[in-house]
C-alpha cells in the first residue's frame with residue numbers, strides 16, 4: 001500500500017517535494033481503515049496535514065475500492081518520538097479492530113494547532129474572531145447558528161476548531177462534534193445502508209456544539225439536507241450551539257433548500273476576507289515562532305508580498321522556504337526564498353513566455369529600447385529596468401542563468417543572480433516596485 005502511495009505521489013510531485021516530504025516519511029501501521037505515517041518533524045507534519053493528507057486518503061481509498069474493500073481511510077501523522085495514536089485509540093476501545101465501532105466519524109478530535117492562541121486577528125477576520133469567542137463563552141446563546149463565510153484558506157476551519165477547544169477548556173465534559181459536510185453526508189448515507197439511523201441521530205443530536213464545515217457541499221444532496229434540517233431543529237430547540245461555514249452566504253448556495261437558508265440566517269453570518277499586508281506578516285512571524293524557524297525580517301516581507309489571498313498558501317510558502325534552506329544547508333534569506341518559491345509560481349502556465357517577450361514589455365513599460373536592456377549603460381533609468389527584466393526572466397521562464405545572461409547581451413550568470421537578488425530584496429519593502437512588477441506580470445500573462 002505504501003509503495004503504491006509513493007508511486008502515485010511521484011507522479012504528481014516534483015522530485016524535490018517528493019524527496020523532502022514523502023522520502024522522509026514511513027508507514028507505521030494500517031488497521032481498521034486507519035493508516036499511520038511517521039514523519040521526522042513538526043514541520044513535516046504540518047506540511048502533510050496541509051497538503052498531503054487529503055490526496056493520500058483519496059489514493060488509498062481508490063486502491064481499497066478497487067479491491068471492493070471499505071472506502072473510508074483515515075490517515076494519521078505521528079512524529080518520530082510520539083506514541084502510535086492507534087495503540088491509544090485501541091486501548092480505550094472496547095472492541096478493537098472491529099469496523100463496526102467505526103461506523104461514524106467518531107474521530108472528531110480537534111486539530112490541536114487550531115486554537116485562538118494561534119489565530120492572528122486582523123481587519124479581514126476581526127468580526128469572525130470576535131463572534132467565535134463570544135460563542136465559545138456562551139454556546140447556544142445569542143449567536144445561533146454562527147455562520148462563517150469566505151474564500152478558501154482564510155481561517156474558517158481554524159476558528160471552528162478554536163471554538164471547540166475553548167468550550168472544552170471551560171467545560172471539559174462538553175460534547176463537541178466537528179465534521180465536514182461531506183462527512184456528515186457520508187455518515188448519513190451509511191446509516192441508511194446499515195439501518196443504523198437511530199445511532200446516527202444519537203451521534204449528531206446529542207451534542208453541545210455541532211460544527212459543520214463547508215456546507216456548500218450540501219447543495220444537490222436532497223436527503224442529507226432533509227436530515228440536517230431535523231438535526232438543526234433538534235439542536236436549536238435544545239439551545240445547543242450550531243456553527244457552520246461555507247464559501248459564500250446561505251442564500252447564494254444554489255440548491256440549498258429555502259427552509260435551511262432561512263434557518264442559517266437566523267443567527268449571525270460573518271464574513272472573512274483576505275488578510276492585509278500587516279496581518280500577513282504577523283501570521284508569518286507567528287508561524288515561524290511556532291515552528292522554531294529563524295527567518296530574517298525582509299524575508300517575511302518578501303513572502304507576504306507574494307501571497308495575498310490564501311493563508312494556507314502563505315504559510316505553505318514559508319514552510320517551503322525553510323525546507324529548501326535546510327536542504328541547501330544555508331540560512332534563510334530573501335534571495336533563497338525567491339529561489340525556493342520560484343518553481344511554485346512558475347507553475348502558472350507562463351512557461352511559454354520567452355525572454356525576448358519579457359524584454360519587449362519591460363522596455364515598452366519604461367519607455368526604453370530592448371537594446372538599452374541588452375546594453376551596458378550604467379545609468380539608473382536603465383539599470384533598474386534591466387534588473388527587472390532579468391528578474392522576470394528568472395521568475396517566469398525556465399531558462400537557465402547562463403541562458404538569461406546570454407539573452408541580455410552576453411552577460412555573466414552572476415550578473416543575473418545579482419539582479420534577481422537585488423529586485424527580490426527590494427520587492428520586500430518597495431511598494432512602487434511591487435506595483436511595477438505586478439503590472440508587468442499582469443501584462444505578460446495576457
Ligand code: ADP
Pocket residue numbers: 113114118119120121125150151152153154155156157158159283311312315
Ligand atoms: P478555511 O477553512 O477558511 O479554508 P483554514 O482555517 O483551513 O481556512 O486556514 C488555512 C490555514 O491558515 C490553516 O493552517 C490555519 O491555521 C491558517 N490560518 C488561517 N487564518 C489564520 C490566522 N488568522 N492566524 C493564523 N493562522 C491562520
Ligand code: MG
Pocket residue numbers: 153156157158213214
Ligand atoms: Mg476549511
